[in-house]
Amino acid sequence: MPERPPPAANRPPTRRISLSVDVVLLTPHGRRLTTLLQRSADPRARERWELAWDAPHGEETIDDAAARVARTALGAAPALVEQVGAFGDRRRHPGGADVSIAYLALVPAGAPAPVGGDTAWFPVEELPALAPRQREMLDGALAAVRARLDQAPIAFRLLPPTFTLTQLQEVYELLLGRRLHKASFRRALQAAWLVEPTDEWRSEGRGRPAQLFRYAPRRRRGGRRGVRFDGLGG
Amino acid sequence: MPERPPPAANRPPTRRISLSVDVVLLTPHGRRLTTLLQRSADPRARERWELAWDAPHGEETIDDAAARVARTALGAAPALVEQVGAFGDRRRHPGGADVSIAYLALVPAGAPAPVGGDTAWFPVEELPALAPRQREMLDGALAAVRARLDQAPIAFRLLPPTFTLTQLQEVYELLLGRRLHKASFRRALQAAWLVEPTDEWRSEGRGRPAQLFRYAPRRRRGGRRGVRFDGLGG
DNA sequence: TCAATAGTGTCTGTTAGACATTATGGA
């Protein structure tokens, strides 16, 4: 039986550390998922790109700080801001923070882009070099988006208030990284009572116009079926 | 078009904050999920119970600190330690930490219990009063366990190396909070190639002895099917 | 007219859940 030390003493944690709140802003651009990066504000490293970040101000909570950082970088409030997790290994952060809290923020497609050469949307498969800590946070945010896709209305936050079912399916395909079957997708969507049709139609270019829908979840009917043993690799 | 402030200045986050790492240790006890609580080390509040927690020491990362806190509280290393998230609202933490990082730690059923009246396992439905921050972290850890059940081998970390299929199903029922169909459960398990039989059998009390299995995931065959629109409430 | 996209009906193989049955031990 190993020796067991007494429980940690209940003193305030005296050692204070530096903290950053970093936000991964995401929006679809065409058939690609893109993320917002800013040029470093450090005058010695103006050519480097960074995730938007800052330390919490004054009495702000970390959620407050994330909302502020997102709003400042984007010029408007995103549709959803959610925590991803804390990153406190020894990888480098642009501000030298000991611990960084990552947030993801979703921006509807077609929202006005921030102007100026200091801020730009990059496809997530073609990113410039980032500080290792921020690279890790970005990968974590992408994994979180995919994991939460069927738990929270992620896809609807990446679309304007009304959208076509093809747009919705494209967002799912974007996030899942695979093609979906059109008829099955619509059947499952109808069975879930998640969207309702508007009386508007949109004609884009050639084919038949598509009906516009809005996100309007009704109460679920029937419980979940089965247990998923997928994803239990090693 | 709203005025857009310049991006956050790239100065080190000078304001330093106090940080705690809090661990939610979980193990099944019979048909209940239980969590480890310790009596407060504060001599003025010895009757209060707390999650195990501490500030990171010296050069420790937050993952290191979580592993240490878990090992210290339990007297042995848990089977899995994973981050839940950061909690930095204004709710009270026992150590007055500005920000707390929650971890969950899984302990196999039947592992030796910590001795002494300062540490005890409580069923998660019958907890004593906790500091509001820690109560929030515990609820977050339980939600994370349920959410990750089909993404990571959570259930197997709550069981000894060999186990019966009934035990495994009981862990799933414990975490999901609902009964599962025995035949369906076993069919899905077999199709997923997650466990392999040993040549041992266990006789518990009355009925026919059950074969023991071990967790031995084989490579997946075939991709995921469909999209889940469950869980998209509102 | 053709090309392109939206939207739907039908068929089929797979799977979840219900039910029943057999197997094997202890009391």
Added chain:
DNA sequence: TCCATAATGTCTAACAGACACTATTGA
């Protein structure tokens, strides 16, 4: 013997994916 639990076979309804077809627009 009876009872309790393990383990499995069969049936059915639900569902995912394939395919085909109709509908409606612009070029």
